[in-house]
Amino acid sequence: MSATEQHKVVDSRGSFCPGPITDLFKAYRSSQLGDVIELLATDPAAKADVTAWAQKSGNELLDIVDEQGYIRIIVKITKKRG
């Protein structure tokens, strides 16, 4: 990651669909190519939603980690207009 690329943590724990994916999109809107977004969610649907979005949009799903009581989903922004 270069000096200008950012690592953002988006905490959506306690929020249920479509809260986590909406929070991810908010971070995506203000992101640049190379940024990494780490989404924390308790809603299990976030896994499928983020996976489907990354697959369709061409962004890179780096990891999905089951933590104690929540999920950590890590996405690298590799596709964004502008």
Next chain:
Amino acid sequence: MQRVVVVGSGDGGTFTANLLASQLHDEIRGGLAEVQLVGEHLEHPFQPGNLDVAFKGASPDKYVKDETELLRKEVEFVQDPAVRIDLPSKTVTTKSGRVLGYNFLVIATGAVADPSKIPGLAEGAMNFHTGPQASHEIWEALQRFEGGTVVVAIAGTPHKCPPSPNEAAFMLDEFFRKRGMREKVKIKFLTPYPRPYPAEKISHVVEPMFTGKGIEVTTFFNVDSVDPVQRKIYSMEGETFDYDMLIAIPPHHGADVIINSGIGDADGYVPTDKGTMRVVGQEGVYCIGDATNIPVSKSGVVAHLQSVVVAHNIAAEMENSKDLLEYNGRINCPMEVGSRRAIFVSATYTSPPTDQTPSIVKYYMKRSFAIIYWRALNGSLERIFDVFFGKTRYPATSQTEPEKPLMMTSASEGGGKRDE
């Protein structure tokens, strides 16, 4: 003298002021209390009526009444918009420079639909979220439309009235069928969500109906910009679609007075306790409706149900009572799906969505809301609503789960916070 200032004269502000006036009737008559409602406009619109204006040709003034006709006589209406709320000094400053002190404050400043937030959107798209006149422009454009691609796009979340984008697509389909020109029109629905409606159970109802009516859906489409000259809409994800007519739900943010007063979050929404409706960290300050940061539908029903809680809690606080109430997150958003059928998107913080079937009864119930709305604002229909909505509030101290709604249990908008 106990002074309550309500800022914002939309659905929630008007109803809260009337409820407080009713509950504090004796105190107000005795000069012991005062209720002031601060608002900008004399015209009070029934906002769901915008869909009728846009897609059924209702007159732009059909769903508008004079604010003063809607208020109880005990309420002082200050038609002078608030420009500053100063919580430490407990004052509200209006545009003309009037400074209103308060003991209790209710923030009901709503959300602002702002097309300028997306490049090209204001120039390239029409909308039915910025008022009856903007909605009328859609109707006029439909009269001139001879065929092509109509795109309905959600250009920002959260937005007022979550079912309204889907309703717009259904109503467009019906409009073109009635005109005998449906085969000349492609209707495209662009949504940032993973499915046609954010709540999965409701999407199970909407998706096959969209398919059956030939309404094309593109998911994960986060609007980046619009080229009004080339008539193209672009997503952040890299997709592009051409359009001949673009109807977009603009991004929303909190009111200017909240942003300028530095009391909102990054989007200008006020951090609010989802139960008591108290502004976080503030005594005697409440927030309701679209102005809050609570992840629940931005809709009139929500503001209405929260108003009941807030009016009760303020009256209780005046009497130094600990008998506060909490709102249970009940939402109830009607969605018209064409052919005189509708569903009700309803849920609570703890009741997830359930499947349902579109019905003609719900359609006529939805249509009747436009009539009873005006009477509902003065509180005279609360007993009926209590039966219809079931239990929507419970004692703040009990921490017990709210009872299930009595009727129409169905679906959530999603995005809410579950009770831990």
